[in-house]
Structures are given as C-alpha cells and as structure tokens.
Amino acid sequence: MEILTMYGRGAYQGIAEGEALVCRESIQGWAGVSDTTGxxxxxxxxxxxxxxxxKILVLPCSKGxxxxxxxxxxxxxxxxxPAGWIFSKMDSRAGVATVVIGSPAVTDIVSADPCDVxxxxxxxxxxxxxxxxxxxKREK
Structure with a gap:
C-alpha cells in the first residue's frame, strides 16, 4: 500500500483518522449539508x-x-x-466550522493541493x- 505524507499547518488540534471524502468543489452552506442526516x-x-x-472532509475552502x-x-x-478536515486554504467560515465541530484540521499543505492528491x-x-x-492510497 502506498503511503504519502504531506505537511501543512495544524489549524485545529487533535488526531483523527478515517476515509477521505474529497470535494473538489466546496459544499455550500445553505442547502449543502442536511441538518438531520449529514x-x-x-x-x-x-x-x-x-x-x-x-469522514475526513477534504475541501478547497468553504462556500457561501x-x-x-x-x-x-x-x-x-x-x-x-466529520472526523477531521483538510482544507487547501482556510478561510473564516471554515475556521469557525472547525472550532464549532471540534474535529482536527490541517491546511496550507506545502507539497501539493490535497484536493488533487x-x-x-x-x-x-x-x-x-x-x-x-x-x-x-486505496487499492485500485
């Protein structure tokens, strides 16, 4: 199994693991995520x-x-x-969501855009x- 290590900035402390859910386009706030089903x-x-x-949500930023x-x-x-977050770029909406949810987050990956990798x-x-x-990396 291929293992890739990426380095960025810890945006919210903690350790988490889980399956990635990559959204190359962010999810809008209003009518983006169901409040009752996730x-x-x-x-x-x-x-x-x-x-x-x-899931570990992989997003470019927030939206809306x-x-x-x-x-x-x-x-x-x-x-x-989400168990955790990875953001290409942290913005204020993403920062608030990270703190409110309390799930670990990493942003500003230096080697590549996480949404591409x-x-x-x-x-x-x-x-x-x-x-x-x-x-x-999952087996293909």
Missing amino acids: EIIEKGHAEEGKNING SNGWSCHFHSAMISGFK IETGDWIKINGFEGIVEVY
Whole structure:
C-alpha cells in the first residue's frame, strides 16, 4: 500500500483518522449539508448523496454565507460530523466550522493541493497538532 505524507499547518488540534471524502468543489452552506442526516444535498454537487459522518472532509475552502458552519453544527447535533478536515486554504467560515465541530484540521499543505492528491476512499490520518497528513492510497 502506498503511503504519502504531506505537511501543512495544524489549524485545529487533535488526531483523527478515517476515509477521505474529497470535494473538489466546496459544499455550500445553505442547502449543502442536511441538518438531520449529514448527507450532502447540494443539487448537482459531485458528491451529492454522500454522508460526511466519520469522514475526513477534504475541501478547497468553504462556500457561501457566514452561516456555513451552522449547517455542519446542526448536522453534528443530529449525530453526523466529520472526523477531521483538510482544507487547501482556510478561510473564516471554515475556521469557525472547525472550532464549532471540534474535529482536527490541517491546511496550507506545502507539497501539493490535497484536493488533487487525495481521492475519495483513501484512508487518512491527520495530526492537527503538527500539521501532518498521512494518506494511505486505496487499492485500485
């Protein structure tokens, strides 16, 4: 199994691991994630119908209004939250969501854009203390 180690900046402390859910286009806040099921419901989104629960969400950034984090928070209250986050670039909406959810996050990967290197289904370990991402490439 190929293992790729990437280095960035720890944006929220903690260690998490899980299956990657890569969204090359971010998820919109309003009508993007179901508050009651944790499913991506944004119409036409490439990952529409997939669930965020227990996944390492790999996103370029947030998308939409300042209420972006509220929908992830509501989903968390219903029992659905990502295990961790990897952002190409951290913006204020993503930062708030990370803190509100309390899942580890890494951003500003120096070697490559994580949305280009990581694939949905890869197993990911993130270290939000040190900004390290280990990618265990899935077998094809």
